[in-house]
Amino acid sequence: MKNHRFPYVLSLALLLATTVRAQSDLTPQRIEVAFAKTLHILFPAPVTYIDIGSAEIIAGKAAGAGNVVRVKAAVRDFEGETNLTVITEDGGFYTFDARYAENPSVSTIEIHAELSANASEAPAAAAEGHVxxxxxxxxxxxxxxxxxxxxxxxxxxxxxxxxxxxxxxxxxxxxxxxxxxxxxxxxxxxxxxxxxxxxxxxxxxxxxxxxxxxxxxxxxxxxxxxxxxxxxxxxxxxxxxxxxxxxxxxxxxxxxxxxxxxxxxxxxxxxxxxxxxxxxxxxxx
The missing domain is CATH 2.60.40.1150 (Immunoglobulin-like)
Known part of the structure; x- marks a missing residue:
């Protein structure tokens, strides 16, 4: 598939950010994707693997940011759901169910790592991985x-x-x-x-x-x-x-x-x- 160039402007998007915990099971996180807007997902570690369930969505790492994945619909108004799977460098395994929305409720989702009680005293530990x-x-x-x-x-x-x-x-x-x-x-x-x-x-x-x-x-x-x-x-x-x-x-x-x-x-x-x-x-x- 031809590489698409997506806008990478997070400063305004972060105002709409939704924060979720690193997934401790395989229950998918539901996301909304649009044809004319880009969803950015921020992970706690660099992304090493991305898989999409169908050609109705496109996804890839944002240029210059190894822990940011940008997602959008490849076609307007696709029916039903498709899925997105991401694996990060620390072994984190994340799965998402994607549904089309012309105007998604959020434009950025941030996945937080589980930090130890003393994380401020040392470099942060990553989320518990499944891979x-x-x-x-x-x-x-x-x-x-x-x-x-x-x-x-x-x-x-x-x-x-x-x-x-x-x-x-x-x-x-x-x-x-x-x-x-x-x-x-x-x-x-x-x-x-x-x-x-x-x-x-x-x-x-x-x-x-x-x-x-x-x-x-x-x-x-x-x-x-x-x-x-x-x-x-x-x-x-x-x-x-x-x-x-x-x-x-x-x-x-x-x-x-x-x-x-x-x-x-x-x-x-x-x-x-x-x-x-x-x-x-x-x-x-």
Whole structure:
């Protein structure tokens, strides 16, 4: 189907917004769609999948907004109902029954995530999901996000001695945890210099222990499943914390897990080394 360009003006539409809770069952939310007007649905996480029940409606993500879906009728005055299904990055599953209305009662619907009681103290946890995304393995994406937020909120010091410090930058592992074959690593980056530390990229790699600091050979990348508070800059005299969720990971004694933090347009690169013994000592959540 040819891609249609819809108006994306939410400032006025939000005046008519209807707020609903993230669906805890599969009961469809009823929506009204029109031929000449666009309905915007705001989700608590980026949208990864959209399915429409028939050609009588059209739907797609709004340009520049990964969590906004715009919906409208493809034909005037269609009879009966059709359906719309949306899956979000955090595993949320949402289903809607769409009926035609020439003048819909609302032009925006906002789906709110279920936030923890302490959501103001940490990045918000997403709505409880119904879909188990393959990339996360055994654990529900929503559970991973909530666990990341809780580790961030508690800010415990459960690990000592896993750190590197040079050029006025210190990267320290504060905790290593495990739950349902997901490894959580809590990291603090401190900048004690007077020059901001802007992060170009960070990555985890498994490398030979003896060669880890001397060569890029014999290295395997480990891509995080999710990240809480993915830091881009640590300003002068400030600290930032990040929590990573990694897939199940064990390594032999002759290898190490490296966290590399590389400075953009600079040379203050940092590498933290986590041994096999330290990974196996991960605290159960």
């Amino acid at each position: 188990l995304l393959e990339e996360v393995g055994r654990e529900k994406p929503a559970v991973i996000r909530k666990t990341l937020a809780e580790i961030y909120r508690l800010d415990r010091d459960d690990v000592r001695g896993i750190r590197t410090k040079k050029y006025g930058i210190e990267v320290e592992v504060k905790g290593i945890y495990a739950m349902n074959d997901v490894i959580y690593i809590h990291v603090q980056i401190a900048n004690v210099s007077n020059i901001s530390f802007e992060i170009d990229y960070r990555r985890f790699i498994v490398a030979d222990r003896k060669l880890a600091k001397r060569t890029a050979q014999q290295q395997t990348s480990v891509e995080p499943l999710r990240v809480c508070n993915d830091v881009e800059i640590v300003r002068a005299r400030q600290r930032q914390r990040v929590v990573f969720a990694l897939p199940k990971l064990t390594i032999p004694d002759d290898k190490v897990l490296l966290l590399e933090v590389v400075e953009r347009n600079g040379a203050r690169h940092q590498t933290v080394e986590i041994t096999s013994k330290e990974l196996l000592a991960a605290e159960a959540l």
